[in-house]
Amino acid sequence: MRTRYLFAESLGVFGGSLAFTGLGLLLGLEGTTWTLALLAALPYLTLPLDLLAGLLLDRLDRRTLLLAGVWLRAGILGLFALLPKEPLFLLPLAFLFQAVLALDLPAWHALLVRLAQGRLEREGGRLQAAQLLGDGLGDLLAAPLLLLAKPLPFALGGLLLAGEGLLLRDLPAYPPPRAAKGEGLTLRALLAGLAFLLEDRRLLPLTLYALALSFLSGLALALLPLLALAQGTPPALYGLYPLGLSLGGFLGS
Template sequence: MERDVRHTAKGVHGRGFRALTAAWAVSLVGDGVRIVALPLYTAATTRSPLAVSAVAVALALPWLLVALPAGALVDRWRPRTVVVVAHWLRAGVTGLLALAVHTGHATVVVLCATAFVLTSAETFADSASQVLLVELAGEGDLEAANSRFVTVETVGMDLAGPLAAAGLFWWAPAACFALDALSFVAAAIFVSRVPDVAPERSGGDLRGQLVQGTRFLVQTSGLRSLVVAVAITAVCAAAINAMLALYSIQVLGLAEPVVPFLVVCMAAGALLGARLSPRLARRWGSGRVMVGFLLLLGGAFALFGATPWLTVAVLACVLFGVASAGWNVLSATRRQRLTPGPMMGRVTSAYRVLAWGLSPIGAGLAGPLAQATSLGTVYLVAGSIVGFTAILLARPLTRG
């Protein structure tokens, strides 16, 4: 008989949330390997900013095209089943990518197509995972749940994954993607052991549900200010992430296997940011702390591109991690608290569309901007935009 969340103890210490955390940990290690290996493989084999930019656009585009209907469908389906199916699909696609890399058939077109399919599946898994997180953690443990998720995400995707990618890429790039495929298989098995969740569902046709979720998001002032802040920040982050591997190789002079070291530095900062953010929010208020994290993020972006010195780059990467993790914990908690349970999938997806769907613009502009000026200019421009956004939205974020 399937276990139901209504008969499972809620909270971050409950068995259900611990099982979900284990699934996250496994899949995120594989994600960390792929997220480093895919742009690194593209940069190493093409040496082209345009090719790197194209793959980055393909990775981000499903958040614009697929995420919104995915969220509405998640509100109609069992979230645990959605996550399991998404993991199995990504396991198969990533396994085929590993074969293509091993046989020398991983052209830029293949890399872009694979990136698009993987992120499309992720849009379903992400919305369903949000439902599972809220239902299993309970209202009282949302800050702790989001802090724990960001911590697990950081350790897996930004620390363990990149370290594994560094060794595997030096040995055989295809092994990076093979490990990612295996991680999805393991995660699917773990998620199948998570208690089933069947939150209240709202009726109506699919189109009406899509409109309802988007309308709620843009008409709720506390959510609207979050969306604007995240949308602008996501565009800038996509631009700097798209150029990270190329900047590290050409400007900082790092060898290809050493590039993931910078991601590890970001992870160290993110662990600190995830741990400190709930405490800072209790003392100073979540709105003020979120504004502070945005200002810190903009300053770190600009610092990274201001000089080709490795020591400065390392410091900037640590600050990246502190600011982004702190912002993610507090903004996710605010969004979850302001969203009714039956609309969680739709509102989450609409939020991702408006917040992340624009990120292909940043990734797409980064290549031409770097080619016309310099790679460092991308970071200086992105930092200036994020800093100005923090100042502009300081009052609504604090009030929200």
């Protein structure tokens, strides 16, 4: 995989991390714990869209799907920067961002198989390391930027995602398999994919294991910042807690 693509993905994740870490601090400082808890739960509320992503990948060009998602998320962060910083506006936009991301990430994984050229394990580790590096930088810088100006992490995040879109323009096309052409997005197809997962003795345990890890990670991300703010930690240091999780993941990758 070309270093340019890894750099582009790191930029995009950096932008998303700036926005969501900044949003978490913004909601935490407001003292509304239920909104912060809902923010932490948003990635899990988009699980049905993860199933839909598999159907879309079999019917649309992966490159087109990925780039559409990147530019949509850049536009959403632009709206974050412009709208009033109230939960009524921010949480629906945050859900929309996560919904697009749920459709976007599988496109990256499908492209990775195409670009890895027989070195899937190595290139997969490099991609994840690039994503976690961007995530860690966003965790570290979001709080100082938010304290300078509330729209700043969102505006900068949108620009970084736009930069990712520009850098990924020359990704090779990756059309859907011929066998899937002409198939519709039906409930039957969705249930067939779910049945395959439940029946596979290798995939199901791995999926349950991944869900458990995601649950623990989400719990930590939701609780640690709340505990930090309750203990009087300076808001500028808020991002150190999610940064620790990102750094551990980066080193593991």
